[in-house]
Amino acid sequence: MLTYFQAVVIGALQGVTELFPISSLGHSVLLPAWLGGSWKELVTESDSSSGTPYLAFIVALHVATAIALLGHYWKDWRDIIIGFFQTVVTRRVETDTQRLAWLIIIATVPVGLIGLLLEHTLRSMFAKPSFSAVFLFLNGFVLLIGEGLRRRNAPTLADYGRKFAEQERARELGYGEDPYGTVATEERLATLSVKDALGIGLAQCGALLSGFSRSGLTMIGGLLRGLDHEDTAKFAFLLATPVIFAAGVLKLPELFKPEASGIHGQILVGSVVAGVAAWLSVRFLERFFKTRTLVPFAVYCLAAGFFSILRFVVF
Numbered sequence: 262m263l264t265y266f267q268a269v270v271i272g273a274l275q276g277v278t279e280l281f282p283i284s285s286l287g288h289s290v291l292l293p294a295w296l297g298g299s300w301k302e303l304v305t306e307s308d309s310s311s312g313t314p315y316l317a318f319i320v321a322l323h324v325a326t327a328i329a330l331l332g333h334y335w336k337d338w339r340d341i342i343i344g345f346f347q348t349v350v351t352r353r354v355e356t357d358t359q360r361l362a363w364l365i366i367i368a369t370v371p372v373g374l375i376g377l378l379l380e381h382t383l384r385s386m387f388a389k390p391s392f393s394a395v396f397l398f399l400n401g402f403v404l405l406i407g408e409g410l411r412r413r414n415a416p417t418l419a420d421y422g423r424k425f426a427e428q429e430r431a432r433e434l435g436y437g438e439d440p441y442g443t444v445a446t447e448e449r450l451a452t453l454s455v456k457d458a459l460g461i462g463l464a465q466c467g468a469l470l471s472g473f474s475r476s477g478l479t480m481i482g483g484l485l486r487g488l489d490h491e492d493t494a495k496f497a498f499l500l501a502t503p504v505i506f507a508a509g510v511l512k513l514p515e516l517f518k519p520e521a522s523g524i525h526g527q528i529l530v531g532s533v534v535a536g537v538a539a540w541l542s543v544r545f546l547e548r549f550f551k552t553r554t555l556v557p558f559a560v561y562c563l564a565a566g567f568f569s570i571l572r573f574v575v576f
Contacts, residue, residue, distance in 0.1 A: 263303065263314055263527050272531035275322040276329070276538025279505065280498065280546060282477025282558045283565075284400055286384075287393040289319070290471050291569055294390035304388075317521035318528050320512045325532035327506035329539035330498060337447075337499065341365065357451035364453055368462035368500055375466050376508070388471045390573040396472025398566025403473070404559035407481030449492050457486040465500065472566070475501055480555060490550040498543055 274292060278285035293300040303315045331338060344359035345366075354360050387396070453461075464482035468475035476497045483493030515521065516528065 263318055263524050264299075265527055265530055267300065267303070268318070268524075268527040268531035269534050271318070272322055272325075272534035273538045275319075276326055276535040276540075277542050278474075279323075279326050280330075280476055280501070280539060280542040282400075282404060282474040282480060282555060283562055284393075284397055284468070284472050284474040284477070286388065286468070287397045287400070287472035287474075290388050290393040291390055291397070291565075294393075294573065295569075314520050314524050316512070317515040317518065318524065318531060320509050320515050321528045321532045322535040323505050323509035324513070325536040326539040327502055327509060329536040330502040330505070330543065333540055333543050334499060334502070338502070340447075341499075357447045360451040361447050364450065364455075364458040365499055365503070367455055368458040368465075369503055371459065371462040372466045372469075372504055373507070376469060376504075380469055383469045384471065390569065393471040394566055394569030394573050396470050396566075397562050398472075398570060400473045400477060401559045401562030401564075401566060403481060404477055404555045404562065407484055408555055408559070411484040446492055446495055449488070450496055453486060453488070460486065461496070461500070465497075465504075474562075475504070477555065477558065490554060491547070494546055494550040498546075 271289070274288055275285055278288045290304060293304045340358045341362045344356060345362040348354050348359050348363065354363060387393075461479055461482035464478045465475050467473040467478045476494075479497035479500055480490070480493045483496050484490070488496065521528070
C-alpha cells in the first residue's frame with residue numbers, strides 16, 4: 262500500500278525530474294530499486310497489465326505537473342490557442358504567435374504517434390533498473406555531446422533569422438543596432454522552420470526509453486538548430502505541456518478503478534507536491550538557463566548512471 266511519505270517523496274521526484282533534463286521515468290524506476298523493500302514493490306506492481314493503485318497515482322502526478330506548467334505559462338498558452346484558431350479561420354499564418362502554435366503542433370506529432378503505438382511496449386521492455394541505468398548514463402553523454410556540437414557549429418538559419426528579427430525590432434524601437442532585451446521569445450522561436458520543429462519533436466521521442474530525458478533531448482534538438490539555452494528551455498517546456506497532459510488524461514480512468522479507492526488521500530497529497538515541485542522547477546530553470554548550460558545535468562546523469570550500472574548491471 263502506498264504510504265503518505267512515499268506519496269510526498271515520489272510526488273516531489275516527479276515534479277522535479279519531469280522538467281530537469283535528468284529523466285523522470287528513469288528516476289521513478291531507479292530510486293525505488295535503490296531503496297528496495299516496499300518501494301521496489303510499487304514499481305513491480307505497476308509493471309502488470311492490470312490497473313494498479315501505483316499506476317493511478319502516477320497518472321495523477323502527470324496531470325498535476327501539466328497543470329503547473331499550464332498555470333505558469335497561461336499567458337503564452339492563451340495567445341497560442343487564440344493564434345491557432347485565428348489561422349483556422351483565416352487560413353493564413355501571419356504572426357509569430359500563430360507560427361509558434363503550428364510549430365508546437367508539428368513538434369508534438371512524432372511523440373504523440375510513437376507514444377500511442379509503442380509506449381506500453383517500450384516501458385514493458387526497458388522500464389527496468391538495468392536498462393534505466395544504462396540509458397541515464399547515455400543521456401549524460403547526449404547532453405555533453407550536444408553542448409559540444411552547439412559550440413562548434415556555425416550559426417544556423419535560426420541564428421540568422423533571430424539576429425535579423427532582433428535588429429529590425431531594435432530599429433523600430435529606436436535602439437539602433439543594439440537588440441538586447443527588445444525581442445520576445447516568441448519571435449525568436451518563430452524563426453524555426455517546419456523541419457526544425459520536426460527534428461526537435463523526433464528528439465523528444467527518445468524519452469519513451471526510461472533514462473532519457475524529454476526536456477534534455479528537446480533542448481539538445483533546439484540548441485543544434487540555433488536556439489540559445491533560455492529559448493530552447495521555454496520551447497521544451499511548452500512542448501512538454503500537451504504531451505504530459507495528454508498522457509495523464511488518456512489514463513485518467515485509472516483513478517476511478519476500485520484498486521485506487523483506498524489511496525485517494527495519498528493521490529491528492531502527492532499531486533499537490535508534484536504540482537508545487539514542477540512550478541518551482543520551471544521558475545528555477547528559466548533563471549538557470551539565462552546564463553548556464555546543460556553540463557551540470559550531464560555530469561549528474563553520468564555519475565548517477567555509472568553507479569546505477571555498477572549496482573544493477575555489473576553486480
